[in-house]
Amino acid sequence: MDLSLLAALNAERRARRAVIVATRLADGTARLLSEGAVPDGDPLATEAAIRFRSGRSGLVEAAGEPLFLNVHLPPPRLVAVGAVHITQALAPMASIAGLDVTIVDPRTAFAAPERFPGATLIPAWPGDVAAALAFDRFTALAALTHDPKIDEPAIEAALAAGCFYVGALGSRKTHARRVERLTAAGVAPAAIARIAAPIGLDIGAATPAEIAVAVLAEIIAALRGGPRRPTGEAAS
Known part of the structure; x- marks a missing residue:
C-alpha cells in the first residue's frame, strides 16, 4: 500500500471514522473511500454504502473491473x-x-x-x-x-x-x-x-x-x- 494512503487510513482510524480501501486487482492501485464522502456519481457509491452498513470486506465489480473493498470500521x-x-x-x-x-x-x-x-x-x-x-x-x-x-x-x-x-x-x-x-x-x-x-x-x-x-x-x-x-x- 502506498505510504501516503496508509498514513491517511491510519489517521481516519484514529479519528474513529469508517473508511474503505478500494484496490484494483488489475494493477494493485488503491484509493480511500470515506463514509459520507463518496459522490453519487462514483461507480462504487452504491456498493460502498452497502459495505459501510454491513462492515464486510469483499470482491466487487465496478465499471467493468474487479476490485477488493477492505472495510475498516471503528471498534464498537x-x-x-x-x-x-x-x-x-x-x-x-x-x-x-x-x-x-x-x-x-x-x-x-x-x-x-x-x-x-x-x-x-x-x-x-x-x-x-x-x-x-x-x-x-x-x-x-x-x-x-x-x-x-x-x-x-x-x-x-x-x-x-x-x-x-x-x-x-x-x-x-x-x-x-x-x-x-x-x-x-x-x-x-x-x-x-x-x-x-x-x-x-x-x-x-x-x-x-x-x-x-x-x-x-x-x-x-x-x-x-x-x-x-x-x-x-x-x-x-
Whole structure:
C-alpha cells in the first residue's frame, strides 16, 4: 500500500471514522473511500454504502473491473452510565463480546476500581465529560442509574451524536416522565423514539446479571441490524 494512503487510513482510524480501501486487482492501485464522502456519481457509491452498513470486506465489480473493498470500521464501544450492579455484570460480558467499555459515574463510592477491575472508569458527571466521551455512531449508551441528573445529559449527548444504541433503565412510567423532561429540553420526538426503554430484550430478566444479558443482547441486535425487541416489551 502506498505510504501516503496508509498514513491517511491510519489517521481516519484514529479519528474513529469508517473508511474503505478500494484496490484494483488489475494493477494493485488503491484509493480511500470515506463514509459520507463518496459522490453519487462514483461507480462504487452504491456498493460502498452497502459495505459501510454491513462492515464486510469483499470482491466487487465496478465499471467493468474487479476490485477488493477492505472495510475498516471503528471498534464498537459501550458507555455505561452508572457504576451499578447491572454494570458489574455487563462490563465483562460486553468486553468478551468485543466492545470497548467505559463506565461513567460521579459517585466515587460506586465508580471504584476494585468493583470494576480492568475497566475504564470516569468518576465524573456525564454532562461535564460528554465531549471527552466522543459519542459517535459506533457507540452504544446504557443509562443505568435511575437518576435523571446523571442519565439524561448522557442520553441527550448520545442521541445528538447518532449513537447506534441508546438504552435507559426504568419502568414505562419512569420513561414517560423522562420523555416529558427530554421534550421540555428541546429533544426532537424522533430522537426520543430511538431510546430503548425499558432497557433490554424481553427475556424475563430479574437479577442484575440477567438484566445485563438482556441489555447486551439488545445492543448486539442494534449493532448487527436485527430487531430491537420483537415482543414490544423489555426488561427493566
